Amino acid sequence: MTVPSSNGPAEIRVFGIRHHGPGSARALLRALSAFEPDTVLIEGPADADPVLALATGEDMTPPVALMAYARDEPGRAAFWPFAAFSPEWQALRWAYLHDADVRFCDLPAAITLADDRDPEAAGRGDLLGELARSGGYDDFEQWWDAVVEHCRDTEDVRTTGTDETAVFDETALFDEITEAMRVLREGVELDAYTARREAHMRQVLRATVKAGARAIVVVCGAMHAPALTGKLGPAAPDARLLRGLPKVKTNLTWVPWSHSRLSLRSGYGAGITSPGWYHHLFTEPADTTARWFTRVARVLRKEDLPVSSAHVIEATRLADTLAALRGRGAAGLEEVTEATRAVLCDGDDVLLDLVMRRLVVGEALGAVPEETPTVPLDADLQRQAKSLRIKRAATAKSVDLDLRRDIDVRRSHLLHRLMLLDIDWGTPAESAVRSTGTFRESWTLVWRPELSVAVVEAARWGTTVEAAAHATVLDRARRPGTSLGEVTELLERALLADLRRAVPALVTAVDAAAALDHDVLHLMTALPTLVRTVRYGDVRGTDLSSLVHVVDALLARTCAGLPAAVTGLDRDAADTLRTAIDEVHVALAVREDPEATGRWLDVLAAVSEREDVDGLLTGRTTRLLRDAGRLDEPHTALRVARALSVGSTVTAKARWIEGFLGGGGLLLVHDRSLLRLVDDWLRGLGDEDFLDVLPVLRRTFGSFAFGERRLLGRAVRGERTPAPRAESGLAVDRGRLAVAATARILGVTA
Structure with a gap:
């Protein structure tokens, strides 16, 4: 459309796209190249313009997302994700490469966060479903996949010119989508949030025309396109709609995103069912189907499954045949999925689910440049992760740490500190290596995009990971109502995280909590943790001498109160107390203090001889006395x-x-x-x-x-x-060889 202005007429073209659609991204690039606009307006938070230039950096690798968070409440955040195949991302890159002015035109993040709703949740609605059903498809995703994503460059879809000069008319495609959306919007009352968004887009468009732009492109979701085409009308109604909206102070930055978080399965409002497949469509326009099955075969071969080139050829033929039978120009996701199940997976839905997760959804994680604005805590975390050679990845990775190595000790400290900050990059796991030593730790590492919010939230505790973990541990320990068990757990976790400066304050907190707690079960529950803490501190050189008297005091109070605590218990309470008795018994054996162990066994002997105690407890104490040599x-x-x-x-x-x-x-x-x-x-x-x-x-x-x-x-x-059979003789020579080999391993002289 053409809009008159004081500086001459301005031509405006509105391209309604499918968020994260490779077909519309490809069509949009051709339309931009044909029109050559001087200004590109993109659906996105208008206050993010200062960080847009970072999108052109060589180190910016999609999928990424704009993240906005409230300065005073970092947990309140919103994301605007972009993949390589997102039309908005391609429009942004095109504008910078062609020296066009580019900015966002949607409601600012300051208003969106104050409104406290998902900015992408309002992008689809029932209108798109109606559009798909009118075309004979069950849902919008299937319709778009068939009509747009797979039409690519085929000349029989929409062309202009003579037969000799026919070319694909991208503008006609977008105009038809806009007109279809206009028909669907008739008689439909939009919600207030959508109305405010479209009013803001029109206001930005008016301001752009007034600033002197002559060739303007608006890239927005297809549902909003009818609201931005034709006459813009007077500005007063839109201004009244936007007047007085609440705002919050916000910060905006770029963060890595992942294909799995673009998926509808993740709960993302504007998500797609197959981000991995869409990425393949966009990056592999030639021989798309054959290259896809080659990737599927590679995934299955990594699982030691027999997949040959013949399987790939047959699957490609089947997918193309299914597309021809259904009257489609190219095989889509439905066809390649059916061919994958039949040929490459032999009808096994478990293998098909593996392919869906690894490829159709995908596990790619993006990256942002080092100069991207971030909180100091995140900068310190990135620095440490780089130094310790820990990479962020969207796929779960198992890591075994050998605590006899300095780098693994520092990795362990970092992961434990992050856990204290509720940044669960790593979670403790069972090791696949059989070992009874205390020098091994096993972790499962997986970076989820939402952890970026957790980092921002934790930034209020300090500028470095160590300082933030130290501050949050002390804060939790000093909160009113913190139980003895919670404080002892904090002390143990602080030692695992090597927060030595926090230990004296935590020991004092444990002593104070123990003095106020008169529940014998609580004291017994805390004892094993404290004993482990004393032993752990000794191994790593931490001075915990002040904690020893706390352990002795808890044991004395436990021994004094246990005979009275074992009476009048129901079965559940007796079961719980039996578990606590076992744990204290094992802990005292680990401590290796004969005096403390003797005092404990005296109490067990007194309990075992009582007749007014649940048999479970008297039987258990009798067994413990028998194992300890007292009986x-x-x-x-x-x-x-x-x-x-x-x-x-x-x-x-x-x-x-x-x-x-x-x-x-x-x-x-x-x-x-x-x-x-x-x-x-x-x-x-x-x-x-x-x-x-x-x-x-x-x-x-x-x-x-x-x-x-x-x-x-x-x-x-x-x-x-049966006794073992006696050998007829000893192989002395073989024994000497074994002794010599063992001596070399141990570094001693045989």
Whole structure:
């Protein structure tokens, strides 16, 4: 359209595009080259213009996103994502390469964040679904994929000129889309937010014309195109609509994004079903189908699946045949998916799901230049990650750290500090390497775009990762109502993160919380963590001498209060206390303090002899005393016989046996007198009594290892455990070779 102005007529063309559509991006580039505008207005936050120039940097690799966040409330943030195949991104790049003025024209982020809604959520609506259904498709994605994304350069879609000079008319395509949207919008009342957005776009367009632009292109979502074509009308109604809107102070920057976050599966309002496929369409315009199946074959081969070039050829033929049968100019996602399932996956939907996740959705993560504005905390994080050779990736990666290496120790400290800041770049994982040492840590690393918001939120605690982690740990420890268990956990995590300056304050907080907490269970729950902390600190050279007296005080209070705490408990409470007793027992064994261990065993002995305590606890304390050497075999057998005597109920006996045997059955394997006592009791049970105690027995004996259950079965049947066969002689020469090799490994002289 042509708009008159004081400086002469200005020609305006509005191109309504599909967000993140490769077909519309390609058509838009041709339309821009044909029209050669001097100004390009793009749907996006108008206050992001100062950071637009960064999009031209060589280190800017899409997918990326504009991120806006409130200065006083960093958790309130909004994103405007761009992929390589996004029409807006291509328009932005074209404008800079051709020296055209370019800026955003949508509502500023300051207004969007104050409105507290997703800026992309209003981009689709039911209108696009109606457009697709009018064309005979189930949803808009299928319609656009067939009509636009796969039309590419075929001359039989829309052409102008004579048969000899026919060319693809991009303007006609966009005009038809705009007209279709205009028809669909008739009689539809738009929501207030959409109305304000379109009013702002018109105001920016008016200002652009007034500033002297002569050839203007507006790139916006197809739904908004009718509102920007034709006569713009008077400015007063739009000004009234925008007057008095709330605003917040915002910062804007670029952050890496990922294909998976562009997907509808992620909950992104303007998302697409197949970002990986769209990226392929845009970057591989020639031999698209064959190249796609080559990528599929490569993914399947990495999973050690037998996929040959013949499979690729046959899949390409099948996809092209399906497209021809359906009257389509080229194979689309539907055709290549069916061909992938039938030929490359042999009908296996599990393999097809792998292809969908790896390729159709995709796992690419973008990158932004180092000069991109960011908070100091993010700059420090990037510096450390680069120094420690930790790369941000959208795919999960397992990492095993050897804490005997300096670089792995520093990696561990960084990941633990980030966890304290709720920046979950890494999460602890089970190692695939069998090891019982404390020098190994295993992590799963995956960078999600929303972690950029977490970094901004954490920036209020400090300018470096260490300073921010130190400040947040102390803040949590000093909050009113922080329990003893929470403070002890913070202390342990602070040591793992090497926050040594925070340790004295945390020890003081633990001491204060312990003095105020009179719940024995809470004290027992805190003890194992504190014992581990003392041991961990000693290994890494941290001075925790002040914590030792806290541990001793907690143990003294636990020993004093445990005899009273074990009475009057229901089953659930007894189960919980039994777990706490086990954990304290193991912790004291780790501490290796004979005096403390002796005091603890004295309390267990007193509990084990009481008759007013749940059998689970008396049975468990008896077993712990037996394992610690406080009870010999005759005394242990006497206690088992007494627990299984006539005077107790069947349920009470079963609870005692569960406490006594829980966790391991080797005691019965090696002590046949105890085995006979238990076996005689079980054989003497009536049918009803046996059914009553069967769940407890199953839980008890089911916890035994398979080898223990097999040995018990042999012992009950009266079979002897087969002894290893004696060898006829010793291979002395072979033994000397083994000893010599072991000596070389250990660095000693054999």
